[in-house]
Amino acid sequence: MDATDFQAPQAGTVVRTPQGYPAFHPAPLPPDLPAFGFGDPLALALxxxxxxxxxxxxxxxxxPNPHLLIAPYLRREAVLSSRIEGTQATLEDLxxxxxxxxxxxxxxxxxxxRNYVSALEYGIQRLDTLPLSLRLVxxxxxxxxxxxxxxxASPGEFRRSQNWIGPPGSTLATATYVPPPPVEMKQALESWESFLHQRDTLPELVQCALIHEHFEAIHPFLDGNGRIGRLLITLFLIERERLSQPLLYLSEYIERQRDAYYTCLQRIRTQGDWVGWLHYFLNGVQWSARRAATQARELMDLREQMRRKVQHASKALALVDELFVNPNINTARVKQLLGVSDPTARAALGELEQAGLIQEHSGRQWGRQYIARGVLRAIEAPASDANTDENTTHA
Structure with a gap:
């Protein structure tokens, strides 16, 4: 990390690690932001x-049944957020x-x-008993x-040693960015948590953007910081009651705009460019929310189409919603879901197959496995920029 690149004392200061290398100690939040005047591009983005x-x-x-969307949305987010960190698993794999x-x-x-799914589900449930805090993190x-x-890398514990960010094979000497050493990190985390608990001081989306960026700057864990930072966006908006259901996730936007994401974060540290980051984040929220709303309507339309095809077959009809939770299905799952016998379960699967809602894909005569490919395609459908109006301009 080149200490001379960091020319914004209002964003933080360069300190020395115990190993003698420069590191960045971010200044406490909030930064001194410009006023959001009427007609200002940032006010419009907000x-x-x-x-x-x-x-x-x-x-x-x-x-009519938002819980049907929560499962596929959450799992799709888990796949995309983990993919940013290099995993190759697809939604179909999960x-x-x-x-x-x-x-x-x-x-x-x-x-x-799968762990990402567990962490997000846990966080949503935990908000009922514990506010967003360092403990929950x-x-x-x-x-x-x-x-x-x-x-x-010490699961559930903040780091006690120095970490760094850079290309594969980089070291402290060649890193792109070095977060604060452990002592300064503890101070930064205390300030971060204090800002996390503030209310009615900034627009909530602006506060959310600052919270995410600062967490990434502190990088308090030896591994998993990016995924935790993205989890915090959704959990913050749920806690502040800006989301009625956990349907908004930014990982797809970040993956599509990955270079701009890292550039905007680094420009805060080197140039104090908070405005550029806020533009990026707010555009990401707008794009992701529109994308999620469009997909939600399409999934609900698909659900109604599927229900109409088996409306006179009560057992098959009862399984349609379950295909949105997981498009993979077999006799054992049907028996568990409906509490029916083996022949009745096979008959229900036959009705779904005859209606064209599921397809057998194992090629076996016994232990046959089916998948609702139409549901899977709808969940995995790539975003249509024409429908979501992606804006990649960052002031």
Whole structure:
């Protein structure tokens, strides 16, 4: 890390690690931001993001069964967020694993994605009894790192040694960015938590953007910081009641705009460019919220189409919603879901297959496995920029 690149004392100061290398100690939040005047580009970005988020939250309240969307959305986010960190598991791999089948991706990759699902589900439930805090962050990290590569990196514990960010093979001497040493890190975390608990001092989306950036700057764990930082976005918006259901995730946007993401974060540290980062983040919220709302409507339309095809077959109809939770299905799962006998379960699967809603893909006569590929395609469908109006301009 070149200490001469860091020319913004208002963003933080360069300190020395115990090993003698420069590191960055971020200044406490909030920064001195410009006033959001009427007609200002940042005010417009905030207004658009706020509107899109409110519309998505309202849609979540109106959906006939929003829980059907929570499972696929959460799992899709787990796949995308983990992919940013280098895992190769797909959504189909994760769903196959959860259905007791054999995914094609490496076992460790699937486990990392599965842990992300567990951490996010845990965090959403934990908000009922514990506010967002350093304690909850540690608990999330423990869930995330359980049994996976990096497990030796003290799951659930803040680091006691120096870490760094850079290309594969980089060292402290060649790192792109070196977070604060452990002593300064503890001070920064205390300030971060204090800002996390502030209310009614900044627009919540601005506060959320600052919280995420600062967590990444502090980098308090030896591994898993990126995934925890992205989890915090969703959990913050749920805690502040800006999301009625956990339907908004930014990992897809970040993956599409990955270079801009890292550039914006680094420009805060080197130039104090908070405005550029806020533009990026608010555009990401707007894009992701519109994307989620469009996909939610499409999934609900698909659900109604599927229900109409088996409306006169009560057992098959009862299984349609379950296909949105996991498109993989077999006789054993039907027996468990409906509490029916083996012949009745096979008959229900036959009705779904005859209606074209599921397809057998194991090629076996016994222990046959089915998948609702139409549901899987709808969940995995790539974003249509024409429909979501992606804006990649960052002031």
């Amino acid at each position: 207004s658009r993001a706020d509107t899109a988020l409110s519309e998505l939250s309202g849609l979540g309240r109106q959906l 769903l196959a694993d959860e259905a007791g089948q054999h995914p094609q991706a490496p076992v460790n990759d699937v486990l990392e994605v 540690r608990e999330l990290h423990e869930k995330l790192m359980d049994g996976v590569r990096g497990e030796q």
